[in-house]
Amino acid sequence: MIRSDSASAFITTEHEIAGTRSSGPEARRSAADAALSRRSVRAYRDVPVTDDEVRQLLTLTGRAPSAFNLQPWRFIVVRDQATKDRLQAAAYGQKQVGEAPVVLAMYADMEDTMAHLDEVVHPDLPAEKKAATIAMLERNFGSMTAEARGVWANTQANIALGYLLLIAESEGFHTSPMLGFDVAATKGILGVPAHATITALVALGHGAEDGFRSHRHEVDRVARFV
Ligand SMILES: Cc1cc2nc3c(=O)[nH]c(=O)nc-3n(C[C@H](O)[C@H](O)[C@H](O)COP(=O)(O)O)c2cc1C
Numbered sequence: 001m002i003r004s005d006s007a008s009a010f011i012t013t014e015h016e017i018a019g020t021r022s023s024g025p026e027a028r029r030s031a032a033d034a035a036l037s038r039r040s041v042r043a044y045r046d047v048p049v050t051d052d053e054v055r056q057l058l059t060l061t062g063r064a065p066s067a068f069n070l071q072p073w074r075f076i077v078v079r080d081q082a083t084k085d086r087l088q089a090a091a092y093g094q095k096q097v098g099e100a101p102v103v104l105a106m107y108a109d110m111e112d113t114m115a116h117l118d119e120v121v122h123p124d125l126p127a128e129k130k131a132a133t134i135a136m137l138e139r140n141f142g143s144m145t146a147e148a149r150g151v152w153a154n155t156q157a158n159i160a161l162g163y164l165l166l167i168a169e170s171e172g173f174h175t176s177p178m179l180g181f182d183v184a185a186t187k188g189i190l191g192v193p194a195h196a197t198i199t200a201l202v203a204l205g206h207g208a209e210d211g212f213r214s215h216r217h218e219v220d221r222v223a224r225f226v
Pocket residue numbers: 006007008010011038039040041042094177178179180181200211212214215
């Protein structure tokens with residue numbers, strides 16, 4: 001068994017690494033195939049990911065649904081090596097942070113969402129319906145604390161995180177989602193607002209390893225048909 005130090009805290013079963021996986025445009029696959037093949041990859045080759053490719057991934061990620069269609073997710077695309085090195089230190093040394101060509105910092109910002117409801121609600125709504133929708137949202141979320149709003153927004157951003165991981169795999173990239181980082185330090189490095197919730201750091205690139213063999217529960221362990 002091969003186990004990387006950075007991953008060991010997050011792996012509860014034995015896994016093995018079985019060579020380098022294919023990546024790039026020739027490795028594009030359907031969502032179903034991507035769901036089957038995706039693994040967290042914690043070592044990256046020195047192969048660039050372009051801004052256009054990142055934009056395409058974020059466009060597809062933004063197709064994720066959210067309650068009231070509020071889309072409270074935000075992204076910071078980090079490719080500056082000095083910034084990635086600082087992020088790696090904040091992520092307890094996880095080497096994929098410094099090694100991947102791109103690190104996506106994903107966060108949920110409900111305060112920004114609330115401050116811009118005018119552009120958040122559907123543009124096709126007639127003026128009267130639009131005003132009523134904004135008033136309803138201000139009532140609903142205005143009665144919550146900023147902290148509770150942040151937690152709520154993060155539940156929505158996690159839907160987009162799932163999209164991102166699946167879409168990246170289906171487009172021929174590899175990823176490593178992470179919650180193992182010092183939140184305050186990471187916010188400081190990236191200038192993420194104090195009120196925002198960081199959903200995850202995601203290392204993105206072309207893998208230099210296979211990742212650990214998948215271990216998943218059988219459907220009957222997690223589902224009941226009634
Ligand atoms: C939200 C989230 C946070 C995670 N944080 C870390 C992390 O900080 N470090 C790490 O090595 N893996 C992290 N993982 C990876 C999980 O350990 C991994 O997804 C799980 O073991 C299943 O393996 P797979 O992704 O290869 O299918 C995280 C995964 C998710 C979804």
